[in-house]
Amino acid sequence: SPRALSGIQPTAGSFHLGNYLGAIRQYVALQETHDAFYMVVDLHAITVPQDPVELRANTRLAAAQLLAAGLDPERCTLFIQSHVPEHAQLGWVMNCMTGFGEASRMTQFKDKSAKQGADRATVGLFTYPILQVADILLYQADAVPVGEDQRQHIELTRDLAERFNTRYGPTFTIPAPHIVREVAKIYDLQDPSAKMSKSAASPKGLVNLLDDPKVSAKKFRSAVTDTDTVIRYDEKEKPGVSNLLTIHSALTGTGIPELEERYEGKGYGALKTDLADIFVEWVTPFHERTREYLGDPETLDSVLAKGAEKARAVAAETLAAAYDRLGLVPAK
Numbered sequence: 370s371p372r373a374l375s376g377i378q379p380t381a382g383s384f385h386l387g388n389y390l391g392a393i394r395q396y397v398a399l400q401e402t403h404d405a406f407y408m409v410v411d412l413h414a415i416t417v418p419q420d421p422v423e424l425r426a427n428t429r430l431a432a433a434q435l436l437a438a439g440l441d442p443e444r445c446t447l448f449i450q451s452h453v454p455e456h457a458q459l460g461w462v463m464n465c466m467t468g469f470g471e472a473s474r475m476t477q478f479k480d481k482s483a484k485q486g487a488d489r490a491t492v493g494l495f496t497y498p499i500l501q502v503a504d505i506l507l508y509q510a511d512a513v514p515v516g517e518d519q520r521q522h523i524e525l526t527r528d529l530a531e532r533f534n535t536r537y538g539p540t541f542t543i544p545a546p547h548i549v550r551e552v553a554k555i556y557d558l559q560d561p562s563a564k565m566s567k568s569a570a571s572p573k574g575l576v577n578l579l580d581d582p583k584v585s586a587k588k589f590r591s592a593v594t595d596t597d598t599v600i601r602y603d604e605k606e607k608p609g610v611s612n613l614l615t616i617h618s619a620l621t622g623t624g625i626p627e628l629e630e631r632y633e634g635k636g637y638g639a640l641k642t643d644l645a646d647i648f649v650e651w652v653t654p655f656h657e658r659t660r661e662y663l664g665d666p667e668t669l670d671s672v673l674a675k676g677a678e679k680a681r682a683v684a685a686e687t688l689a690a691a692y693d694r695l696g697l698v699p700a701k
């Protein structure tokens with residue numbers, strides 16, 4: 370069956386609703402159709418300063434949340450990126466395949482380094498997309514489930530895979546992004562022109578899955594909409610309302626036209642209150658499951674150890690092929 374690969378950062382502690390709807394839900398779905406590899410990308414996390422104690426705890430917390438969201442270790446391979454050293458190794462090779470100008474065009478680096486202050490941004494943050502290229506190519510992935518913000522990095526991955534294959538002979542599968550249009554970009558509840566993001570200007574627009582559900586419910590009820598009263602999907606004229614409809618539709622499985630009909634003649638308050646309730650109902654069992662996985666660290670660590678072993682077998686084979694093509698002398 371085709372392969373899927375994706376990674377998620379452990380940095381914020383809790384995942385947010387954008388991570389869940391844009392990416393994690395697709396991870397869960399692709400377990401059924403793909404030979405799927407998912408990892409907590411701790412090596413990406415250290416591109417910005419991390420507190421060691423927090424990083425360690427957040428990495429386990431990330432794995433627990435992925436399991437709570439529906440990843441099944443019987444159906445997919447779940448692991449921690451740093452447990453598979455081939456990522457750093459192929460990452461170096463890919464650094465040597467990438468033009469400096471090409472790397473400089475990555476818009477996410479521009480955004481993130483601007484937020485950090487250009488002087489504080491690390492070389493690691495700059496080459497992050499290239500490590501991501503290695504992450505994907507090691508598993509010969511066909512599909513990469515991600516949100517819209519990652520599209521450019523997948524394009525880079527395709528370019529580098531093609532470049533390597535042309536120079537050294539067929540080695541890597543050319544991956545395609547798996548981006549589900551409807552949920553590819555979930556917006557900030559206070560600023561519907563910005564994507565929901567862990568580094569949002571204000572926490573009021575960011576729905577963290579592990580926050581107290583009462584706090585999240587309040588964020589939905591005070592979401593920014595517009596001065597009109599009609600509930601209609603219109604990304605341009607009504608970005609706030611459209612974002613709420615997208616989230617409602619994704620969590621309930623109800624089509625947007627049907628929601629528009631249901632809320633005809635009703636005010637924004639009704640939509641926001643309903644959505645707050647729907648979210649709380651969805652997130653409460655998620656909290657319970659996360660707590661269960663965290664409360665059993667032996668099982669969690671053993672899932673991650675088995676995952677790393679399975680991942681390593683695949684990654685080592687790809688790395689050996691790439692080293693061989695490059696002309697590196699094999700170690701005896």
Ligand code: AQP
Binds near residue numbers: 567
């Ligand atoms: N708002 C979003 N809508 C849809 N998908 C999203 N993703 C992130 N935000 C949204 C997707 O979540 C996956 C994991 O993201 P990551 O671990 O790479 O973190 P990120 O993209 O750095 O997340 P943030 O919160 O957006 O962080 P900052 O503020 O640092 O940029 C990815 O597939 C991503 O597309």
